[in-house]
Amino acid sequence: MAKEGQFVEQIADINADFPQWYTDVVLKTKLVDYGPVKGTMVIRPYGYAIWENIQEQLNARFRKAGVQNAYFPLLIPMSYFTKEAEHVEGFAPEVAVVTHAGGEELAEPLAIRPTSETIIGTMMSKWVQSYRDLPLKVNQWCNVMRWEKTTRPFLRTSEFLWHEGHTAHASAEEAEEFALQMLGVYKEFMENCLAIPVLTGRKTEKERFAGAVATYTMEAMMRDGKSLQSGTSHYMGQNFAKAFEIQYQGQEGNLQTAYTTSFGVSTRLIGAIIMTHGDERGLLLPPVVAPTQCVIVPIAARKGGVVEACEKLKTELEAAGVRVAFDNTDNSPGWKFNEWEMKGVPVRIELGPRDIEAGKMVCARRDTLEKSELSLSNAAESVKSLLAQVQKDMLEAARARRESRIVYADDMAGILAGVEEGNFVKAGWCGCRACEDKIKEETAATARVYAEGETRETCAVCGEKAKHVIVYARAY
Numbered sequence: 001m002a003k004e005g006q007f008v009e010q011i012a013d014i015n016a017d018f019p020q021w022y023t024d025v026v027l028k029t030k031l032v033d034y035g036p037v038k039g040t041m042v043i044r045p046y047g048y049a050i051w052e053n054i055q056e057q058l059n060a061r062f063r064k065a066g067v068q069n070a071y072f073p074l075l076i077p078m079s080y081f082t083k084e085a086e087h088v089e090g091f092a093p094e095v096a097v098v099t100h101a102g103g104e105e106l107a108e109p110l111a112i113r114p115t116s117e118t119i120i121g122t123m124m125s126k127w128v129q130s131y132r133d134l135p136l137k138v139n140q141w142c143n144v145m146r147w148e149k150t151t152r153p154f155l156r157t158s159e160f161l162w163h164e165g166h167t168a169h170a171s172a173e174e175a176e177e178f179a180l181q182m183l184g185v186y187k188e189f190m191e192n193c194l195a196i197p198v199l200t201g202r203k204t205e206k207e208r209f210a211g212a213v214a215t216y217t218m219e220a221m222m223r224d225g226k227s228l229q230s231g232t233s234h235y236m237g238q239n240f241a242k243a244f245e246i247q248y249q250g251q252e253g254n255l256q257t258a259y260t261t262s263f264g265v266s267t268r269l270i271g272a273i274i275m276t277h278g279d280e281r282g283l284l285l286p287p288v289v290a291p292t293q294c295v296i297v298p299i300a301a302r303k304g305g306v307v308e309a310c311e312k313l314k315t316e317l318e319a320a321g322v323r324v325a326f327d328n329t330d331n332s333p334g335w336k337f338n339e340w341e342m343k344g345v346p347v348r349i350e351l352g353p354r355d356i357e358a359g360k361m362v363c364a365r366r367d368t369l370e371k372s373e374l375s376l377s378n379a380a381e382s383v384k385s386l387l388a389q390v391q392k393d394m395l396e397a398a399r400a401r402r403e404s405r406i407v408y409a410d411d412m413a414g415i416l417a418g419v420e421e422g423n424f425v426k427a428g429w430c431g432c433r434a435c436e437d438k439i440k441e442e443t444a445a446t447a448r449v450y451a452e453g454e455t456r457e458t459c460a461v462c463g464e465k466a467k468h469v470i471v472y473a474r475a476y
């Protein structure tokens with residue numbers, strides 16, 4: 001058993017050095033590797049499988065909302081970006097531009113998409129002619145490029161994968177309602193699929209998307225108390241529709257301008273899973289998106305009948321739709337336990353000669369480390385219900401951790417102390433930009449989201465009457 005603890009020792013202590021723990025986990029569980037160009041990442045099969053499960057879950061929800069998948073080109077004429085003033089200003093510093101191709105300088109430089117509002121807006125203006133063409137709801141799964149100075153796998157990389165939904169509507173009310181509907185879809189997906197509770201709501205003007213009228217966000221608390229913006233849904237009003245002339249003949253024959261939205265989540269979500277659920281043993285993956293939901297580890301594998309019983313169980317679980325692995329390598333059981341725990345597989349089944357004889361299997365939960373003996377006779381049903389329980393309990397555990405770390409403050413010192421201790425801090429705000437800027441300067445915390453429906457007496461910065469309550473946190 002000398003090998004026991006081998007993997008645990010290789011991961012930095014989550015409480016002592018969280019950033020190093022994160023780096024160790026993403027590399028050692030083979031989710032990701034560094035690409036040759038600085039700031040790029042290679043998503044390895046184990047990481048990509050999580051992304052595919054995320055895609056599957058979101059696609060089902062998009063279809064239900066009437067959103068259809070399509071694909072738009074990677075290269076966008078630079079001139080498109082100048083059509084919406086705020087948008088170009090917001091993205092200019094991070095756009096990568098192609099100036100040469102085919103051995104020649106191009107007549108017009110081409111942007112590698114940092115986001116696709118401009119090209120999709122251009123295409124929508126062709127496709128939307130009559131009120132009958134609305135609403136138009138498209139989505140694309142693609143890569144985007146934003147030239148970042150400091151990068152970390154999944155959290156911030158020059159190139160990343162995401163989806164971007166874009167819709168056009170006949171009225172402002174319908175467009176804004178749809179932006180909020182998608183925010184609701186995201187929240188339900190985060191909670192039920194990723195077991196991550198999120199605070200949702202509107203962003204302040206300073207933090208909103210370049211060119212949007214309103215940006216709605218979902219903010220998740222990571223283990224270190226920092227916030228991770230996990231997805232956004234934007235109501236654009238007519239800003240893009242006017243810039244790209246998305247116009248249509250109304251029912252009375254008059255020319256109207258549409259209203260648009262866009263919404264997206266990215267491979268950042270994998271970072272959110274790691275930093276919400278991970279612990280001193282490594283990853284902990286929510287069953288709904290875990291590439292392997294359950295691993296079978298044979299005990300005394302050389303004894304007659306053990307491998308056969310494991311294979312039979314594997315077939316049975318697979319037939320019931322469980323993503324299952326059978327670890328029949330010649331490593332010791334203890335070594336295997338550590339490895340699969342580090343990889344975050346939600347349930348481990350141990351099966352040895354004595355269990356087989358008794359018609360039982362030992363099931364160990366990765367989240368609580370609890371072991372239970374379950375009957376082999378209806379194995380598939382009991383494993384599925386155990387996975388469902390793990391999924392549910394992971395959400396509740398994450399919610400309890402977050403709730404214990406939401407505090408209130410009435411002055412700058414209180415906000416600083418709160419975020420230093422790794423909390424989300426709720427505080428009153430007068431609504432002026434100067435106070436918002438000052439908080440960022442003095443505490444390194446930013447306004448994450450409006451705490452709608454809450455009231456506080458005074459602005460924590462200037463002491464004037466508070467118009468809003470804001471959730472402040474340091475953020476990734």
Ligand code: ZN
Pocket residue numbers: 429430431432435459460461462463464
């Ligand atoms: Zn103020």
